[in-house]
Amino acid sequence: MGRALGSAIETESWADLFFSTGKLDFKRLMRCESQTVPCLGLSIVRYNVGGVGYEKDREQVSSKCQHWFRKIEGFVPERPEASWKFEWSRDSEQRSFLFLARRRGVSIVELYFNAPMWWMTDSSSSFGGRLVEHERDSFAWYIAMVAKHFHDEWDVPVKSVSPFNEPSSGFWRWPHDQEGCLISIDEQIDIIRRLTDKLLGCQLKDKVLIAASEENFVEQALQSCDKLQKLQEDGLVGRCNMHSYSGLDPLREADHPGKRRALRNAVARDGLNIWMLEHGTGDLTGLGLAQTILEDLNFLNTTAWCYWQPVEHRSSWGLVEADFGDGPGEKSVQAIKPPSANYYILAHFSKYIRPGALMMDCSESWAVAFSSPHSLVLVFLNSSHSRTMKVCLPATFAILKVKEAVMTQPLGKQFFRDWTCTWQRQGYSFELSAEMENHSLCSVLLGR
Structure with a gap:
């Protein structure tokens, strides 16, 4: 090549x-x-x-x-x-x-x-x-x-x-x-x-x-x-x-x-x-x-x-x-x-x-999380029907907010489309949730 x-x-x-x-x-x-x-x-x-x-x-x-x-x-x-x-x-x-x-x-x-x-x-x-x-x-x-x-x-x-x-x-x-x-x-x-x-x-x-x-x-x-x-x-x-x-x-x-x-x-x-x-x-x-x-x-x-x-x-x-x-x-x-x-x-x-970027431990094989000094990146895959997907993170990331989110759904011909995610406290942790299209991939960048 x-x-x-x-x-x-x-x-x-x-x-x-x-x-x-x-x-x-x-x-x-x-x-x-x-x-x-x-x-x-x-x-x-x-x-x-x-x-x-x-x-x-x-x-x-x-x-x-x-x-x-x-x-x-x-x-x-x-x-x-x-x-x-x-x-x-x-x-x-x-x-x-x-x-x-x-x-x-x-x-x-x-x-x-x-x-x-x-x-x-x-x-x-x-x-x-x-x-x-x-x-x-x-x-x-x-x-x-x-x-x-x-x-x-x-x-x-x-x-x-x-x-x-x-x-x-x-x-x-x-x-x-x-x-x-x-x-x-x-x-x-x-x-x-x-x-x-x-x-x-x-x-x-x-x-x-x-x-x-x-x-x-x-x-x-x-x-x-x-x-x-x-x-x-x-x-x-x-x-x-x-x-x-x-x-x-x-x-x-x-x-x-x-x-x-x-x-x-x-x-x-x-x-x-x-x-x-x-x-x-x-x-x-x-x-x-x-x-x-x-x-x-x-x-x-x-x-x-x-x-x-x-x-x-x-x-x-x-x-x-x-x-x-x-x-x-x-x-x-x-x-x-x-x-x-x-x-x-x-x-x-x-x-x-x-x-x-440093990879964080993740309990689910459909997601990865990487941290840098002032940011956090999450990538997660929905290999099933349309649904809400959630990722829980320690409260130490509370100072971050969603800076960018994109979604790709190949079957629907949607590529790198801007997406909306919710970032909120849940008890002693923070939860990132996204309404995922069926068979799609989402990337989220959180920063200060």
Whole structure:
């Protein structure tokens, strides 16, 4: 996505849509009538460090990858003979979009690696296969050098590197339609140890943490966490990254009862946080996405939550569906549909729950509450018929009042509509109540 949007004529408007906190007229991105939409205010950028070379000589080209924007250019495009030759001018489009995000206030960047460079794999491609054993050290060195260049030369605030993407899932067999690599847990342990040494040598050990392992299934995440425990105890792994899937289906608490909480407890044992860094869905009702986010927050206690890709090429998995054109030289990315219901559902969380907010304990899985020094945010889901929904809060919040409330009801085509809530004392506590439409989501901001 970043490569496509960074090459677009409308790149500034796309950056506003995702990283600003105001509003945007969507006709800047699509031939349509004037339509004001809330910007998402995203606060984390994950930069996809690719493994594609020049696609010539010994590099194998996947017949299943038909789209230019999935071919992410790596920084060492040719197999080193005597010394490494880094080409930092590559992947300029994605890097350009990263800088636009930075100018809009994004201060948290993670570098993630779906696959090593093509010449490090047994398939001679980054589109599936396995990491060659004698290239493990090369892969660790590559990650460290990329992180160092981003940090030192481009002044990018790299907070973490994520070397693996669903490595245990079995998905990444050559040829695939997107980059990926099969890496066993024993191989992961070896790579993490090597990467720790490389980061230390680059003077990044105390600046950039290693996150692992971005598994697809929560059961795989639990197994990986158990195997990585020694590395976590020794401080070699600084965070648990995971995806909120069960294959291609959403991770549902009803289908995997207690698994999120078990992972949460296992990670907390070593004093680590969890970031949920990939979830996507073709369910356009929006309510499924709301349920996933609420379950991840309440049962997993994730401290960051990221969607798969906000924009997709002619696919309903994107929050916005667009046409990326035939290549980066075309310089046009045109939205072909207005933002989906999922876009507005994510905005209910991202616009109001800002960096630094602290999650409060909540007895109900259909609601979350986040506090800041002078404000409180509540988001709650009504997955049933129209009814009054109530949230009780301690009297310590008595000094606050409702500053803003919005409601989205996808089935009724109501998106981010201003809403009315009641905030009043009930005995020794305060109660927030709202008349909720059937199958709707409401966000409320309380402040002084």
